[in-house]
Amino acid sequence: LIDPDRFRESFERYSSIGATDREGLHRLALSEADGRVRDEFVADLEELGLSVRVDELGNVFGRRPGTEDLAPVLIGSHLDSQPKGGRYDGQLGVLSALETLRTFEDEGVETERPIEIVNWTNEEGSRFKPALTGSGAYVGAHDVETVLAETDENGTTVEEALEEIGYRGTEPVGPDEVPDSALELHVEQGPALEEADRRIGVVEGVLGMVWLEATVRGDADHAGPSPMHTRSDALVAAADVVTAVRRMAGRLDDDVVTTVGELTVEPNSVNVIPAEATFTVDVRSYDDEVVAGAVDRVEEELRAACGREGTEFELSELWRIPRTEFAPRVADAVEAAAAGSDSPAMRMTSGAGHDASYLAELTDAGMIFVPSVDGRTHNEREFTEWEDAVAGAEVFARTTRRLAGT
Amino acid sequence: LIDPDRFRESFERYSSIGATDREGLHRLALSEADGRVRDEFVADLEELGLSVRVDELGNVFGRRPGTEDLAPVLIGSHLDSQPKGGRYDGQLGVLSALETLRTFEDEGVETERPIEIVNWTNEEGSRFKPALTGSGAYVGAHDVETVLAETDENGTTVEEALEEIGYRGTEPVGPDEVPDSALELHVEQGPALEEADRRIGVVEGVLGMVWLEATVRGDADHAGPSPMHTRSDALVAAADVVTAVRRMAGRLDDDVVTTVGELTVEPNSVNVIPAEATFTVDVRSYDDEVVAGAVDRVEEELRAACGREGTEFELSELWRIPRTEFAPRVADAVEAAAAGSDSPAMRMTSGAGHDASYLAELTDAGMIFVPSVDGRTHNEREFTEWEDAVAGAEVFARTTRRLAGT
Ligand SMILES: NC(=O)NCCC(=O)O
Numbered sequence: 111l112i113d114p115d116r117f118r119e120s121f122e123r124y125s126s127i128g129a130t131d132r133e134g135l136h137r138l139a140l141s142e143a144d145g146r147v148r149d150e151f152v153a154d155l156e157e158l159g160l161s162v163r164v165d166e167l168g169n170v171f172g173r174r175p176g177t178e179d180l181a182p183v184l185i186g187s188h189l190d191s192q193p194k195g196g197r198y199d200g201q202l203g204v205l206s207a208l209e210t211l212r213t214f215e216d217e218g219v220e221t222e223r224p225i226e227i228v229n230w231t232n233e234e235g236s237r238f239k240p241a242l243t244g245s246g247a248y249v250g251a252h253d254v255e256t257v258l259a260e261t262d263e264n265g266t267t268v269e270e271a272l273e274e275i276g277y278r279g280t281e282p283v284g285p286d287e288v289p290d291s292a293l294e295l296h297v298e299q300g301p302a303l304e305e306a307d308r309r310i311g312v313v314e315g316v317l318g319m320v321w322l323e324a325t326v327r328g329d330a331d332h333a334g335p336s337p338m339h340t341r342s343d344a345l346v347a348a349a350d351v352v353t354a355v356r357r358m359a360g361r362l363d364d365d366v367v368t369t370v371g372e373l374t375v376e377p378n379s380v381n382v383i384p385a386e387a388t389f390t391v392d393v394r395s396y397d398d399e400v401v402a403g404a405v406d407r408v409e410e411e412l413r414a415a416c417g418r419e420g421t422e423f424e425l426s427e428l429w430r431i432p433r434t435e436f437a438p439r440v441a442d443a444v445e446a447a448a449a450g451s452d453s454p455a456m457r458m459t460s461g462a463g464h465d466a467s468y469l470a471e472l473t474d475a476g477m478i479f480v481p482s483v484d485g486r487t488h489n490e491r492e493f494t495e496w497e498d499a500v501a502g503a504e505v506f507a508r509t510t511r512r513l514a515g516t
Numbered sequence: 517l518i519d520p521d522r523f524r525e526s527f528e529r530y531s532s533i534g535a536t537d538r539e540g541l542h543r544l545a546l547s548e549a550d551g552r553v554r555d556e557f558v559a560d561l562e563e564l565g566l567s568v569r570v571d572e573l574g575n576v577f578g579r580r581p582g583t584e585d586l587a588p589v590l591i592g593s594h595l596d597s598q599p600k601g602g603r604y605d606g607q608l609g610v611l612s613a614l615e616t617l618r619t620f621e622d623e624g625v626e627t628e629r630p631i632e633i634v635n636w637t638n639e640e641g642s643r644f645k646p647a648l649t650g651s652g653a654y655v656g657a658h659d660v661e662t663v664l665a666e667t668d669e670n671g672t673t674v675e676e677a678l679e680e681i682g683y684r685g686t687e688p689v690g691p692d693e694v695p696d697s698a699l700e701l702h703v704e705q706g707p708a709l710e711e712a713d714r715r716i717g718v719v720e721g722v723l724g725m726v727w728l729e730a731t732v733r734g735d736a737d738h739a740g741p742s743p744m745h746t747r748s749d750a751l752v753a754a755a756d757v758v759t760a761v762r763r764m765a766g767r768l769d770d771d772v773v774t775t776v777g778e779l780t781v782e783p784n785s786v787n788v789i790p791a792e793a794t795f796t797v798d799v800r801s802y803d804d805e806v807v808a809g810a811v812d813r814v815e816e817e818l819r820a821a822c823g824r825e826g827t828e829f830e831l832s833e834l835w836r837i838p839r840t841e842f843a844p845r846v847a848d849a850v851e852a853a854a855a856g857s858d859s860p861a862m863r864m865t866s867g868a869g870h871d872a873s874y875l876a877e878l879t880d881a882g883m884i885f886v887p888s889v890d891g892r893t894h895n896e897r898e899f900t901e902w903e904d905a906v907a908g909a910e911v912f913a914r915t916t917r918r919l920a921g922t
């Protein structure tokens with residue numbers, strides 16, 4: 111059994127690094143705070159006697175040997191956060207994995223398979239686009255050089271940011287041995303477990319998702335002497351698309367979600383008609399064809415809005431990941447472990463992308479969800495009841511033990 | 517008669533300071549470039565033998581004595597620009613005033629009244645809100661301490677910016693003697709002169725205008741697992757208002773213009789439902805009651821959009837200036853001067869606010885407009901035919917002479 115007090119102490123300690131004054135977390139990928147929490151993680155791994163490796167993208171691995179010469183079980187999540195995000199997203203998964211290894215150490219549990227614990231670089235995709243770049247490059251879905259060259263809004267590259275915090279490792283990115291299986295615990299970030307009054311989600315799959323970036327170009331002019339009928343206002347065309355994106359979801363399919371999360375205006379001056387508006391569109395569904403249809407629909411809406419306003423547009427795809435189907439044997443192992451620990455479990459899909467989605471391209475992967483109060487996440491008020499976190503970590507430890515064999 | 521070559525040389529020299537690579541001007545108020553062009557202006561005034569004064573807000577005055585002990589005629593405009601704005605807006609008015617004094621010097625013209633030439637600080641209102649703060653404070657419509665404390669988006673105050681470029685003067689802000697009259701030349705920034713095929717606009721008044729700032733607050737959440745129907749998306753509510761603002765103008769009154777020029781989103785992350793959207797609304801009409809009605813309408817639209825989206829809002833007024841009616845005797849002087857110079861003139865109103873609007877609260881003020889090609893302004897492609905600029909400067913010199921008396 112895991113040690114809830116020790117688990118809590120680590121959670122508080124890690125949460126203090128990059129804490130916001132409203133009990134949230136602002137620890138953008140490869141920021142100074144991300145560097146400090148990584149140092150904490152590496153120290154904790156070393157205290158456990160694990161050998162620590164850092165790859166060229168800053169993914170941090172610790173290896174606990176098994177008793178047999180077998181492929182490892184990979185466990186972990188991410189320590190980066192959204193801007194003014196929550197303390198549970200990602201971090202809870204890394205700390206559940208750490209608590210699992212500590213429990214094994216305490217109880218003298220030896221597993222047949224080695225266990226690799228991991229903290230993936232840039233899961234969130236907020237400072238550097240797209241998301242899941244550490245795990246995505248690990249499985250070969252992203253090109254390492256492209257990821258290293260990606261810039262944040264200040265022009266800093268991933269490579270420079272890695273060097274700045276001392277996590278530009280030397281190990282090549284990717285497995286030297288394909289893991290036998292991969293397991294990740296995460297907060298649900300949605301309302302389903304809470305609504306169903308369940309503590310443990312057995313995740314069977316993840317929605318397919320696309321990120322688009324649209325740039326609308328109009329003509330800057332003066333807000334005063336320019337008659338309304340001669341204007342080509344980039345923001346007006348963009349705003350038409352924002353409202354269309356909000357409203358298209360319900361009409362397309364029950365499970366589709368569509369979001370404009372970023373929007374910037376040029377020159378952004380109170381008395382100037384906007385010359386340029388750039389915005390992102392995030393589209394998700396468990397049906398990849400529905401996602402493709404929504405992308406077409408966004409393009410139609412852009413064309414219509416730009417037709418009305420006399421503006422032009424460009425539309426590009428920043429990221430696409432098809433729907434994930436996790437391995438039944440991992441889901442079964444989670445379910446069996448939950449049954450053994452007496453925590454009510456339910457099967458479900460995830461609307462959020464996770465590092466485990468990419469790992470599923472490489473090996474048998476699976477996930478455990480614990481409830482998010484009000485489904486709230488990517489918000490400083492993100493919250494998970496501590497008993498739920500403990501129950502999740504316990505099921506996580508038990509599942510890891512099953513997968514690694516004793 | 518003015519010297520077109522000398523006028524052109526000054527125009528090119530001033531335009532090179534803060535020039536963009538597309539022949540525009542990026543010379544925000546109190547920026548380093550604004551500092552350099554002010555140095556140029558001061559040197560030109562000193563070369564003319566004028567005594568130069570800088571007040572606490574950085575307004576720069578040069579005084580040419582008259583032959584009688586009379587109140588002066590105030591001429592000039594502004595040297596700051598919009599972000600990536602044009603070379604004519606403001607600058608052409610300052611240089612027409614400079615060319616006028618040079619011509620008087622050359623031709624040995626002595627005027628009864630002294631002439632004060634002026635460059636007003638922060639006409640544009642882009643880096644520091646609101647607009648026309650130098651002239652507004654000069655006439656007592658703005659409080660000097662409030663203006664000095666205003667910050668740009670990086671938190672730099674007007675006072676700090678003034679000190680940085682060495683233009684925090686010591687003279688108190690405001691006239692030590694109320695001017696007899698004030699004259700400003702400006703590019704029209706709209707299409708009316710071009711459409712009517714006239715070279716000289718005799719400006720009779722300026723639209724009343726209001727700047728509003730709205731902040732919409734929703735709830736940040738994840739773009740994936742958050743169902744559409746539970747969302748409170750601040751950007752969606754704001755976008756609804758942007759499109760309503762675009763469309764309300766035509767329905768309210770023929771001359772109303774309504775513009776959203778600035779919009780920013782928090783946290784502005786691709787996979788996060790926007791928690792906050794802040795935007796400005798610029799409303800103008802020659803009828804101040806129509807402006808007030810449009811402001812009410814913006815509030816109604818905000819309330820409706822926030823009702824639909826479950827968001828909250830705050831609405832505040834950043835700036836309000838009622839419509840300006842310029843002095844008939846100045847307009848008559850411009851018209852007479854234009855007739856004398858054989859440039860076809862027409863009477864008109866201005867949709868853009870000008871320093872002369874505030875001066876009209878203090879004394880008899882008036883303006884001369886020259887055409888803007890395609891009415892385009894606040895844009896690097898702002899353009900005025902050079903013959904039109906020369907014709908305008910000539911009428912400006914003649915009008916100044918009339919007002920100052922010889
Ligand atoms: N869990 C999470 O926030 N992942 C980021 C990728 C996504 O947008 O789904």
Ligand SMILES: NC(=O)NCCC(=O)O
Nearest residue numbers: 334381639640647868869
């Ligand atoms: N002329 C000009 O651009 N003035 C700035 C104030 C306004 O927005 O009208």
